Amino acid sequence: MSGSTYNTKQKQLIKSVMTDNKDKQLTCEEIADLLKNMGTPVGKTTVYRFLEKLTENGEVRKFIGINGKSTSFQLIDKELKCEEHLHLRCTECGKLFHLGCEFMNGVGEHIQKHHRFRIDNSKTVILGLCENCQ
Amino acid sequence: MSGSTYNTKQKQLIKSVMTDNKDKQLTCEEIADLLKNMGTPVGKTTVYRFLEKLTENGEVRKFIGINGKSTSFQLIDKELKCEEHLHLRCTECGKLFHLGCEFMNGVGEHIQKHHRFRIDNSKTVILGLCENCQ
DNA sequence: CTAGTTGCAAAGAGTTTGCATGGCG
DNA sequence: CGCCATGCAAACTCTTTGCAACTAG
Secondary structure, X not given: OOOOOOOOHHHHHHHHHHHHOOOOOEEHHHHHHXXXXXXXXXXXXXXXXXXXXXXXXXXXXXXXXXXXXXXXXXXXOHHHOHHXXXXXEEOOOOOEEEEOOHHXXXXXXXXXXXXXXXXXXXXXXXXXXXXXXX | OOOOOOOOHHHHHHHHHHHHOOOOOEEHHHXXXXXXXXXXXXXXXXXXXXXXXXXXXXXXXXXXXXXXOOOEEEEOOHHHOHHHOEEEEEOOOOOEEEEOOHHXXXXXXXXXXXXXXXXXXXXXXXXXXXXXXX
């Protein structure tokens, strides 16, 4: 993206793990472990560095302190236009849900108009329990 | 609370700092520094331990990875009944706003009914920019 | 060849734990 | 006096940085 970058085997491997797990959040450690178990180990430092870059590029979403401890990451599905809606995350199973509906679109407007606050959809994660985990 | 506790000078001091700063979030380090500057130093370990306890008791709200780095804490104003509404937090100035209005109360219902998801008001923090910081 | 990339080892930051001392009730 | 609390130092975990070897273009 910005500046020049080389397309290395490590980057491809990390991206493929993120794609294979696009329904959940993974920590850098988990990503490194998965790659090691696949017989294609990638240095943990490289994983940290590349995920930071993917986050900056908007290809990945970063979750800080939401799970037990470590920062975790999840691939952003570009087709879902996630910038345009809020997200629900189940604190029990970790699943992410997209709140793209008419009613919820009105919430942003309400908060801007009546509370004079502009929600940042990319940073906000609404926490709670999904149907299965309730 | 749970089990027996002694009312020590350190606990009183920490609580008074939280009360004096109930409009903002403080890290354990900041709390310890404030107390040191007041001439009544309290060990950092004690601050960590007591804030963890206050969080468990529901007297304080814990913010993980929302600011730059460290975990921070803010006193919960019992009179505001914060369990009953969502909160907005300005990513710029750190101010916390309470979303207790008719319209927003309907949001929880909508999400339960139409998305089959139960929001956890105590864990959720909606991020964005307040009027002053926009 | 040149600049970006990798990954080990070491440094850092934040937080937790062990343990002997001290204080509340 | 007994039990909880305190706080120093050390351990720990997660993440970042320095640096020499390596590799894509």
